[in-house]
Amino acid sequence: MPRRFFQRYMPRPDTLKRQRSLRFMAPLIADPRLWQLTRRSVANAFSVGLFCAMLPIPCQMVVAAIGARFSRCNLALAVGLVWITNPLTMPLFFYGNYWIGTFFLDTPAREAPSRLSTQWLAEQMHNIMPALLLGSLVSALVLAVMANIAVRLIWRWHVSHNWKRRRQKRRQRRARVEAEFDD
Numbered sequence: 001m002p003r004r005f006f007q008r009y010m011p012r013p014d015t016l017k018r019q020r021s022l023r024f025m026a027p028l029i030a031d032p033r034l035w036q037l038t039r040r041s042v043a044n045a046f047s048v049g050l051f052c053a054m055l056p057i058p059c060q061m062v063v064a065a066i067g068a069r070f071s072r073c074n075l076a077l078a079v080g081l082v083w084i085t086n087p088l089t090m091p092l093f094f095y096g097n098y099w100i101g102t103f104f105l106d107t108p109a110r111e112a113p114s115r116l117s118t119q120w121l122a123e124q125m126h127n128i129m130p131a132l133l134l135g136s137l138v139s140a141l142v143l144a145v146m147a148n149i150a151v152r153l154i155w156r157w158h159v160s161h162n163w164k165r166r167r168q169k170r171r172q173r174r175a176r177v178e179a180e181f182d183d
Helices: 003-009 013-018 020-030 039-054 060-071 075-084 090-105 118-182
Strands: none
Touching: 039 060, 039 075, 039 090, 039 118, 060 075, 090 118
């Protein structure tokens, strides 16, 4: 993964510290270890962010920030990746998590009514919640591990690819210099 790609889209810590709404988080934002872009910090940020995104809890961003603090990964990436489950995609992800939970609990999935309402959801919550929580934990763990491995492999491939390109450029330069001296 190119470091410059992430740097282009990440907010700067000093601009975040100046915002009034984030002043209570100033010590967390000021920690330079939480803004590093290394293979380890980015891979762990993907794990923390995607894990928190799959959990059906409020304040996922706060949980991701706390997770980033404890795992010493990139804070901005971990918090930003939580937004994969935004208000548009959340029903799809959580229905998938519910379906995974019913599979592991070996229970039949409840059919949604033709017209979904908050009243129906509140009535069925005690039946839905165990499968949703189990499915969310399973998918969060699997997604976090897969993302961590994928980021590390892609980062390693990118670095080795750049090394090969540099080596080829050096060889081409040497060949041109030798050709000029031979003439």
